[in-house]
Amino acid sequence: MPTATIDLPASYEALELTHIKLSHYPVGAPAVTPVVLISLNRPEKNNAFTPQMADSLTQVFNLFHIDRRVKAVVLTGAGRMFCAGSDLEIGFGDGGGRAADFRDIGGRVALAMHRCHKPTIVALQGSAVGVGMTMTLPAAVRICHEKSKYGFVFTRRGLTIESCASYFLPRLVGFSKAMHLITTGGVYPPQNKYFGDLFSEVLPDAAQVLPRALELAQDVAENVSPLASSMSRALMWEGPRSPEEAHLLESRVFHHMVGQGDYKEGVGSFLEKRKARFETDPREDCPTDFPWWPETKISLEPSASKGTSSKL
Template identity: 75%
Template sequence: MSQLISIPESYESLNLTHINIAHHPPQSPTATPIVILRLNRPDKNNAFTPQMGESLEQAYRLFHLDARVKVIVLTGAGRMFCAGSDLDIGFDDRVERAGDFRDTGGRVALAMHRCSKPTIAALQGSAVGVGMTMTLPAAIRICHEKSKYGFVFTRRGLTIESCASFFLPRLIGMSKAMALITTGGVYPGLSKYFGELFTEVLAEGTAVLPRALEIAREMAENVSPLASYMSRALMWQGPTSPEGAHLLESKVFHHMAGQSDYKEGVNSFLEKRKANFLCDPYEMSPGDYPWWSEVDIRVGPKASKSKL
């Protein structure tokens, strides 16, 4: 049975632990096409906690279903984006079997990845550990030139998480990903080790969020959410051969050409006006979406230890 989720009239009314959500433009009483999702522990440099992870998961579930939201901008409160996991609190890993553990950062990364709305990560300050890996499923990452960024897990006796072994090599190549992970080093945003991980690297940290919002506004006003959602899925979950890609793309393209967003996109271009895309990506995806076999990450049921 499907679980019913209540979509709030205003995201600013939600009381979520260690994060907050703001509408953009500000002072809107209801949800806006752009929402700002902030890690909100500035006194702890936004160090990640299990409660923060649960809040982020909840927020992304809501954004996925809410047709009013088109773009999510993820940033941090204060001078740092995220100082990695709060090591004083730990990882909420008290389970009997390793097979039952699901790393919290990975659950956040999957929630972002599966969300029908794209994320722009605005790293206004330094980020390490899960502060970096949680941003890998984002569509765009913007950072500050002089802040420091790194995947420091091996320097803490840990392995990478947040699905980084999947995302990072695909984003920057195996060679650069291997260098970042095996050194565990921390580098400025312009370091050659990051390759093209960051879409933009800005001279001033205070300029990162405004620039992210500028891009978000351009996307919200000009891009079909359904077309964006399907295009991202084709790239992340596409076949491994050009022939397979051709067959799948043709099928999805045929579906898209029959949607009202295609007609609106053409008409708005010919009439030299802003498009008004109305296709909800959650409701209007192709009938065979997802076209891949999804892996079930749920922890299986356990037998009762009580005697019959």
């Protein structure tokens, strides 16, 4: 069965996107760089989340997933806040229609980030609440500002958590801490014990956050095998239920990796004391049984238009 093809852009900076901005890094590069920066771009609204922003983010993560030129992604916000949560002036509709036909827009973004083979590093240069926090949970790394505040405020707005947070948050901070964060809906500084190790680094100056995230992304892009990184993250997120099953799965994946060019290049560059040049593509060079977990279909089932027959 033929698959759809997507045209990759010569420059991500030339894409016309709503409520986000893309930049190559290093700055000024005319073509696509291994590190691409996404900026939530509604500073006048504190980068409040919108359906259009969700569409733009989903689109670019799907592009990064298939673009072998991109090795790492940095996500930040324009202005003083990272994201003030959903734009409540727009809201979420009136609850009409079938619940089975509803897909929360934050969840679409979280899944696109989670499924992307390229790691995301989030630079929370300012405060973030609600979906501004939940959409960052699938990222590989979160770096933040020590004087900003962060929180999962859904229960204070009469809402439940979304963006797949019920899956990611307890696994990142533990069930007890996640229960406290969600039950209280409180907003806290990043050093608060309830966040656990959610933030990899907490920096004293907001101006330090994005440069540090870009520095880390550049290091990953230059020195880490995209295939090894993607498969290692998948082993942790989509791992088996017991140590014995983990051993069998890890052994299969490890055996596959030993036969790949990145293993030979990684060892060779170490022995020859030079920088590695990794060439594998996670989409093309992954193990034959990838994904090794049963994938859940999230697409909506098509329905017939009113007035048309459902008979063939």
